[in-house]
Amino acid sequence: MGKTPCCEKNGLQKGPWTPEEDQALIDYIKKNGHGRWRTLPKNAGLKRCGKSCRLRWTNYLRPDIKRGRFSFEEEETIIQLHSVLGNKWSAIAARLPGRTDNEIKNYWNTHIRKRLLKMGIDPVTHTPRLDLLELSSLLNSTLYNPQALSYLINNPNNYNMLGNMGPLPLVNQNLLNLASALFASNQPKINNPQNVQENQLNNIPQNDQFQYSQLPFLNEAQLFMEPKMEQLSQTHESLDHSLNQALNVTGVESTTSTFVPMGVSNGFNHHDISAQSSSSSMVNSSLAESHQAGFVYSGNNIIGQTQNNMMHMMNPNVSFSSLLSTPSSYASSPNTYNVNSSSTTTTTTTTHEDERDSFCSNIFMYHDIANALNGNELIM
DNA sequence: AAGTGCGTCAACCGCGTTGCG
DNA sequence: TCGCAACGCGGTTGACGCACT
Numbered sequence: 001m002g003k004t005p006c007c008e009k010n011g012l013q014k015g016p017w018t019p020e021e022d023q024a025l026i027d028y029i030k031k032n033g034h035g036r037w038r039t040l041p042k043n044a045g046l047k048r049c050g051k052s053c054r055l056r057w058t059n060y061l062r063p064d065i066k067r068g069r070f071s072f073e074e075e076e077t078i079i080q081l082h083s084v085l086g087n088k089w090s091a092i093a094a095r096l097p098g099r100t101d102n103e104i105k106n107y108w109n110t111h112i113r114k115r116l117l118k119m120g121i122d123p124v125t126h127t128p129r130l131d132l133l134e135l136s137s138l139l140n141s142t143l144y145n146p147q148a149l150s151y152l153i154n155n156p157n158n159y160n161m162l163g164n165m166g167p168l169p170l171v172n173q174n175l176l177n178l179a180s181a182l183f184a185s186n187q188p189k190i191n192n193p194q195n196v197q198e199n200q201l202n203n204i205p206q207n208d209q210f211q212y213s214q215l216p217f218l219n220e221a222q223l224f225m226e227p228k229m230e231q232l233s234q235t236h237e238s239l240d241h242s243l244n245q246a247l248n249v250t251g252v253e254s255t256t257s258t259f260v261p262m263g264v265s266n267g268f269n270h271h272d273i274s275a276q277s278s279s280s281s282m283v284n285s286s287l288a289e290s291h292q293a294g295f296v297y298s299g300n301n302i303i304g305q306t307q308n309n310m311m312h313m314m315n316p317n318v319s320f321s322s323l324l325s326t327p328s329s330y331a332s333s334p335n336t337y338n339v340n341s342s343s344t345t346t347t348t349t350t351t352h353e354d355e356r357d358s359f360c361s362n363i364f365m366y367h368d369i370a371n372a373l374n375g376n377e378l379i380m
Numbered sequence: 381a382a383g384t385g386c387g388t389c390a391a392c393c394g395c396g397t398t399g400c401g
Numbered sequence: 402t403c404g405c406a407a408c409g410c411g412g413t414t415g416a417c418g419c420a421c422t
Contacts, residue, residue: 038407055391090410106389
C-alpha cells in the first residue's frame with residue numbers, strides 16, 4: 001500500500017472532543033493559522049490525529065459557521081443545487097455561506113431525502129416517481145368512472161382516451177391490475193351514500209363514453225383545497241390499507257421496465273440535463289425567477305411536463321414549489337447549539353417538520369401511494 | 381419507572397486527488 | 402516522471418436524546 005495511515009492509533013484520542021481540546025485547537029489556530037494538519041496536533045499539544053483536528057475545525061469550530069436550523073431558503077437552495085450537482089456536498093456547501101458539507105449532507109439524509117420520498121419524488125433524480133404518478137392518475141380517473149378501469153385493463157394502450165389530461169404515460173399492466181384491485185376493495189366506501197363524493201359520482205353520466213373530461217374540474221380541485229377532513233382521512237386510510245392488500249394480492253413487482261413514459265422516451269437522461277444546466281449562475285438565476293413564478297422545483301426539465309400533468313389533474317394551484325414551501329415562520333427556530341461540546345441541545349424539532357409534512361399532505365392519493373409504497377422498491 | 385425504538389448529527393474511515401521534492 | 406505526504410470528499414458509524422409503550 002505504501003500509504004501511511006493518517007495517524008498511528010496508539011495513544012491518540014478518539015471520539016467526542018472535550019471543551020479543553022476545542023480551546024487548545026482554537027488557540028493554536030488563532031496564533032498560527034490552520035494548515036499542516038499532520039503536525040498541528042503535536043504542536044498544539046493535542047492527542048488527536050491531524051485529520052480529526054481538521055474535521056473538528058472545519059465542521060465545528062470555524063468562526064464563520066452558521067448555527068441553527070436551515071432556513072427554508074437554504075433548503076430550497078440545497079434541493080436546487082443537489083438536482084444539478086448530485087452528492088457534491090462540498091460544492092453545495094460552497095454556495096451556502098456558513099454551512100459545512102457535513103452539515104448539509106446530514107440534513108439531506110435526515111430531512112430532505114425523506115420528505116422527497118414521502119412526496120413521491122425520487123431524491124436521486126429529482127423526478128416524480130412516474131410509477132406512482134401514473135397509478136395515482138389512474139386511480140383518480142377510475143374513481144370517477146369505474147367503467148374506464150375495466151376498459152383500460154382490456155385496452156391499456158388507450159389510456160390517453162381518459163380525457164384532456166395531456167400526454168400521459170403508457171400504462172403498466174401491473175399497475176392496472178393494482179388499480180383494479182384497489183378499486184374493487186374501495187368500491188363500497190366510494191358508493192357509500194354518506195360519502196362526500198356521492199353527488200359527484202351520481203352526476204357522472206352513465207353511458208359508454210368516457211366522461212372524465214366533462215367532470216367539472218372544480219369539484220376535484222375542491223376536494224383538494226377544502227377537504228372534508230374526516231371523510232378524506234377515511235379515504236386515505238382505506239387507500240393505504242387497500243394498497244397494501246392489493247400489493248400482496250397482485251404481486252406487483254417493482255420493475256417499471258415494461259412501460260416508457262411519454263415525455264421521457266426521447267433519450268431523456270438525468271445527467272444530460274444536469275450537464276445542460278450545470279452553471280451556478282444558471283442555478284441562481286433560475287432560483288430567483290422561479291421564486292417569482294412560484295415554481296421552484298425545476299431542476300430537471302422533465303418535471304415541467306410530467307409535473308404539469310399531475311398538477312393539473314390534481315390541483316391547479318399546487319406546484320412543486322408549494323409542495324416544498326412551508327409557512328414563513330420556519331426560518332426562525334429556537335434551536336440552540338452548544339458550541340463547547342459535541343453535544344447539541346434541540347429545544348424544538350417537530351413543529352416545523354410537522355408543518356412541512358402537513359402542508360404537503362394535501363396531495364391526495366399521490367402522497368398516499370408514495371407512503372403506502374414507502375421505501376425504494378419502486379425508484380427507477 | 382424502565383425498556384425499546386428511532387431520529388439526529390458529530391466524528392470516523394477509506395479512498396481519490398493534489399502538491400511537492 | 403515517480404513516489405510519497407497531505408489534503409479533501411463522500412459514505413458510514415455510533416453515541417446521544419427523545420418519544421412511545
